[in-house]
Amino acid sequence: MTDALLRIEGVSKRFGGVIASDNISLEIRPGELHAVIGPNGAGKTTLIGQLMGEIGPDSGKVVFEGNDITVLPTWQRGQLGLARSFQITSLFLNFTALDNVALAVQARSGHSFHFWRDARRLPELRVPARDALARVGLAGREDVVVSNMSHGEHRQIEIAMALAMQPRMLLLDEPMAGMGPEESARLVETLRELKQELTILLIEHDMEAVFALADRISVLVYGRVIASGAPEHIRSNAEVRRAYLGDGKKKAAGGHG
Numbered sequence: 001m002t003d004a005l006l007r008i009e010g011v012s013k014r015f016g017g018v019i020a021s022d023n024i025s026l027e028i029r030p031g032e033l034h035a036v037i038g039p040n041g042a043g044k045t046t047l048i049g050q051l052m053g054e055i056g057p058d059s060g061k062v063v064f065e066g067n068d069i070t071v072l073p074t075w076q077r078g079q080l081g082l083a084r085s086f087q088i089t090s091l092f093l094n095f096t097a098l099d100n101v102a103l104a105v106q107a108r109s110g111h112s113f114h115f116w117r118d119a120r121r122l123p124e125l126r127v128p129a130r131d132a133l134a135r136v137g138l139a140g141r142e143d144v145v146v147s148n149m150s151h152g153e154h155r156q157i158e159i160a161m162a163l164a165m166q167p168r169m170l171l172l173d174e175p176m177a178g179m180g181p182e183e184s185a186r187l188v189e190t191l192r193e194l195k196q197e198l199t200i201l202l203i204e205h206d207m208e209a210v211f212a213l214a215d216r217i218s219v220l221v222y223g224r225v226i227a228s229g230a231p232e233h234i235r236s237n238a239e240v241r242r243a244y245l246g247d248g249k250k251k252a253a254g255g256h257g
C-alpha cells in the first residue's frame with residue numbers, strides 16, 4: 001500500500017548466529033492500532049529498536065511518511081513523529097508524575113537542562129505535561145511522587161512521556177507487563193481512547209488486550225512474520241495457533257521479545 005504511515009521493507013538483523021529479524025515486511029496504516037505478537041525471543045523488541053534507530057538493520061529499509069529513515073538517529077525520528085515506551089519502565093522515582101513528564105516536554109521543546117527543577121517551574125513545560133497525564137487517566141495524580149504510585153500508574157506515566165513528544169505514531173513495548181487485571185483493563189480503555197487520535201504499534205503478550213484493541217495483528221516467530229491480518233483471521237489461522245495460540249490461554253507478560 002502506498003498510504004502506509006510506516007513501512008518496513010525486508011528488514012533483517014543477526015546477532016552472531018541468532019536471526020532476530022528475518023526479512024520482515026510490514027505496513028502500518030494511518031489511524032490503526034497494529035499489534036505485533038509472538039512468543040518470547042521472537043524478535044519483537046528488536047523490531048521496535050530498529051524502528052526507533054536504536055538498532056541498525058543488516059539489510060532492508062524503514063520508511064516513515066514516505067521518507068527513508070533507515071539510517072536516521074533516534075532523536076531525528078522523534079522529531080519526525082515517532083515515540084516509544086519501553087518494556088521496562090525507567091522513571092525518576094523521587095520526582096512527581098508531573099516532573100517526569102515535564103522533562104519529556106523539555107526534551108521535545110529543546111529547552112536546555114540547566115537543572116531539573118526548571119521543569120517543575122516553567123509553565124510552558126507544566127501545562128502540556130498536565131495535559132499528557134490527563135490523556136492517560138492520571139488527572140489529579142500529577143503531584144504524587146512516583147515512588148508512591150502503583151506499577152500500573154508507572155506505565156501510564158511512561159506513555160504520557162511518549163505523548164509529550166507530540167508523536168504521529170506511538171510504539172508501545174509491552175505496556176501491560178506486570179499489571180494485574182484491573183490495571184490492565186484501565187490501560188486498555190486508555191489505549192482505546194488514544195487510538196482515536198494516534199497511529200499505534202503495540203507489542204504485547206496479553207492476548208485479551210490485543211484482541212480487544214487491534215485493528216490488525218502480525219505474528220512474529222523466530223524473527224519471521226508468519227501471518228498478518230484482521231484479528232478474526234489471526235485467531236483462526238492454523239499456523240498461528242500451532243506456533244503461539246495453540247493452548248488457547250492468555251500469555252503471561254515477561255521476557256524479551
